[in-house]
Structure formats: C-alpha cells, structure tokens
Amino acid sequence: MSGSEKTRDCFCECKITHKKRMFFVGFFIIGAIAAGQALTNEKMPEETKVIVQEVVNPHILRKVQIAQEEINPLLHEVYTEVDEVVEEYYRELAKEAKFVECYDDVSIYTKLGPYEHSYIVFAYYEMKIKDINTKIPGLGTLYLEEDGKGELSLIRHVKDENVNVLVRELMQHQDVQALTALVKERYTAAFDSDIALREAVRDLRKAYETSPLR
Template sequence: MKLNFENMKAFLIKNKNYVIIAVIFVIMVVTLVKVSNNSSKKAEEAKSEEVITIDEKTQEDAEETQAEPTNDLLVNAYPEVNELITKYFTAMAEGDIDTLLQLQNPLSEEEQAQILQKKEYIEGYDNITCYTKIGPEENSYIVFVYYEIKFININTPVPGEIPLYVCTNEDGTLYIYNGEFSPEVNSYMASIAAGQDVVDLLNSIEAKFTQAQESDPDLKEFIQKLTGSTQEEATQEEETQEQPAAEETTQEEPAQEQPADVSTADGLQEVNETVYATETINVREADNENATKLGQLYVGESTKRTGVLSNGWSRIEFNGKTGYVLSEYLSSSGGLQEVKYLTSTVNIREQADENSSRVGTGYLGTKVTRTAVLDSGWSRINCDGVVGYVKTEFLADTYN
C-alpha cells in the first residue's frame, strides 16, 4: 500500500497545476489515478511472482548443480587411520601378537604362527603410506597401504601394498576387519577397485617391486627362495582330503625289501622337462605308495620332472626337495589355464584354508586365471600377479 500511495502522490504533485486551473478535471484525474493504481498493483504483483519464480528456480538449479560428494584417494588424510596402520605394521615387524589381536579382528592361530615365522627374516617396514577412501559403512575406510619391507641382510627394500578394511568400534576406536565381506560391501569394494586412481596406484607399486628385484640380484634370489619355503610350509598342512587309495594303487608296486624312503634307481631315465598334473596327486619321498608324503600336486599344477623310472613313477622337483609321483598322472601337453571371473569380493589365501593368511584381495568381477582345482572345494588362482587360493564357488565362466 505504501508503494501505491507514493505513486499517487507523485502523480498529483506532478499534475498539481492542472488541478488548480481546472477542477473539472479532478474526476478525470481521480479516475486516471485509480486506473494507474490498478495497473501499478498488477505490475507489482506480476513482478513479485516473477521474483519468487526466479528464486525458486535458482534454488532448484543450485540443488541440482551442487557437486556430488567425492571419494578421492587421499594420501595420509586421516591421522587416526595412519596411527592404526603404523601400530599394525610395528606389531607385525616385532611379532607382537597381543597388540595385533587388539588391532585386527579376526586373527586366526594359523595367521599368528605365520606372523611369528616372518619375524625371523623381516627387519621392519618403512615408508608406510596410507591411500584412503571412505568405506561403505558408517565410519569405515578402505586403505591401500604402501610399505617397503626391509629384509634381514638384504640391502634393497621391497615395495609392497595391502588393502585393509578399517572399521570403528562402539567406543570409537578403529580396528582392521579381516573377515568375509557382505554382498553390499563386496559391491562397493568392486567399484572402488575399478577406479582409475586405484588402478594407477597398484600399477605403480608393482612397477617398483619389479624394479627393486631387477636392481638387486640378491633380493631376487632371496624372494624366490622365500616363496618356495612358504609354499613348502603350506603343503605340510592337511589342506585337502586324502585321495582315494586306488589313485596310487593303479600300478601296484611289488613288495620291496628296501626301506620306504629309498628310491629305486634301476631303469631311471634322466630328463629335464616341465610337466603338469592331470589329477590331484600325492607327492612321495620315494617311488612307492608307502613313502612319506611331502604334499600334493593339484590339477593343472606344473612341476619340473628330472627323471622317469621304469616302475611307473617320475622324479620331480617339489618345493625345493626331490619327490616322486605316478607318471600316469603327469602330462607334458600343458597345464590348467582357465579364465574365470570372481562372483564376489574375496580374500586370496596363502593356503586352501579360510584361516590361512591373506595374500591379497580379489574384487567382484575381476578376471583371474585358475591354475589348479582342489577336491576340498578350493581353487588356486593368479589374480593380477597374486597367486593364492579362493573357494571354487566364487569362480564363474562369465561375469554379467
């Protein structure tokens, strides 16, 4: 109303001479003022509506154009996460199981034993860097940890990486979750792993690892020996069911007077070739079924054959030792190399046992190469250079 009154006042002042001179025009002036009033009011209302419309549209556009929350791969961005990871690697290097039990859940007895074994040849972990993304659950984090292992008596540090899932306890403290993931977490992990920033990070670490080995022959030899030793320890575990007795009695040996751990040298043909297991078979200390079992060769697994015996056995190299298997279960035509896809995000284990140490993580939809099938429901895979075991049920021929 104030705006209309001022308009009218201005109009009268502007036209006061006409009012004084010709009163007869007052009625016309009043009429014109009313018309002007109505017009001004309508104009102001229209203007007001336009302003409201613009404001609402502007607000809607602002909401629509507001940047989506980002989940960048941040370097050492969370002090509480960095502190947890530093304590974790310090305890790993010292073999401090009590501290690790507080920091990681679960931590199996098998994993505890392997941590203590690693302490014998690992001096420490240096240059620990946390590449972190927000996790799928409240107050959770996905941490890709870069580290450099310092082996005892080896000059060159070895670059490495491990993905860790960090969660929050009810009291607000952080811990590393080491169990199986839910389908929701699996899906989220897969999306994170497929990100170009994560792929670039892992590729750069792999390149550093390769470069470290190539620059230090002692380191390369040490890693090869260490890998062989670890595999040897793994095969000592009863990780698969015993094969039926008929598997080794197909070609029955005649009774022998010699001890079970003494191999028969008669009819031995020296060879040097790569062969593959066509079935899961036991590896014996000598060329007879009563000899001590050293471990097993799984379907598709390769080994070096050094001799063929006339009694139906072959001499092979097995985890740094000499072993014997039945020749009929070996083939030189090639091993198992099946392309498979992971149907879930899973832990890759050092042994075919869910309590075994985790050597890596395979993400939903990742293409892997299966190199062995175990009767116990596990398969050995190669996942981007990480060799280990996953349950066969998590492998498929295709991924949709």
C-alpha cells in the same frame, strides 16, 4: 580363474604361521596386484595395540554414492586416526615376522568404506628383509571401522558382502589402478636390481609352495 574370483578367495580367513604370513604380505605382491589386491587377512600379533574384531551388524550405510570415483577419491594421509592405526599395524607385524626387519616408508591412501565411519585403506610400504639391503615395495589393502565404543578398529576377517563388493568396485577406479601400477613398477625395479633379493624371494616362494600349511 578371473580377477574377481581371485579377490573373493582372498577374503577367506587365512590360517597361517608367521613365516607364511610374512611371505603372503611381502612376496605375493605381484599376485595380489594381478588379482586386484585383497583385504589383508593375516593373523595379528598377540600384543598388538591395534583393535581387531569381526564385522558386527548393524551398520549404517553411507548415503553418498561411494562407488563413484569422483565422489570417493583416493586421499593421501588425511585421516589422522586411520593413519595411526595402520602404522601401528605394520610396526607390530614386523615384530612378529621371522624374516622381516621392518616396514618402512608406510604411506596411507584411503577411500570411504560402505558404512559411516568406515574406511578402505591402500597402504604402500617398503619391506626390509633381514640381511638383504634392497627394500621391496608392497601394497596392502585393509578395512577399518568404528566399533560400538567409537574406537577405530582394523577388521581382520571381512565377511560383509557390502565391504567385499565395494572393494572390488574401488579397485576399478583409475586412482587405485594408478597406485597399483606404480607399486608394481617399483617392485619390479627392486627385484631386478638386487641378485640377493631375487634369490631370497625365490627361496621364500619355494618354501611357501612346498609348505604343508599352504
């Protein structure tokens, strides 16, 4: 299966339990990197304050050529409202995840989305598994846009082809590839440094692969 096919598959709606979701977010990072990363489709916690909705048309396309890296560079924590929504998302995600203690050191990198007031986020985090000392680095890809009331929303199920196409194009940018390579390097270093972490990852991967919900 090609990288673009894997990425497209990841945009499908995920129907998973908290346990499976946690595995998808944390321990599938190498697979996500290999596929070029995907928009996060996890089930949102019921009590999250992050606004979640389906993508609703009409949208106003940006006039700039955002698929070009020099016009749409990867910016680190420059959009305060975007950062706040993403940080809240990971706080709530940790509360509902059975095996995750917290997501620490969340660092948010943003590119402009296809529509006015829309954003593609590449969120670096270090996930702390319960009873494991070493944190495991990960990289999530999220889509945010303003809703009809002007409030910034994290979109859970992205079915808009303009968004999907743009994400695939952004993943080819050198700045995104450099970030992806850095996360993969940190993941590998953490994985290789801690026997307990390796065993936990392998156990969870085995549980995931044998799960009837897979």
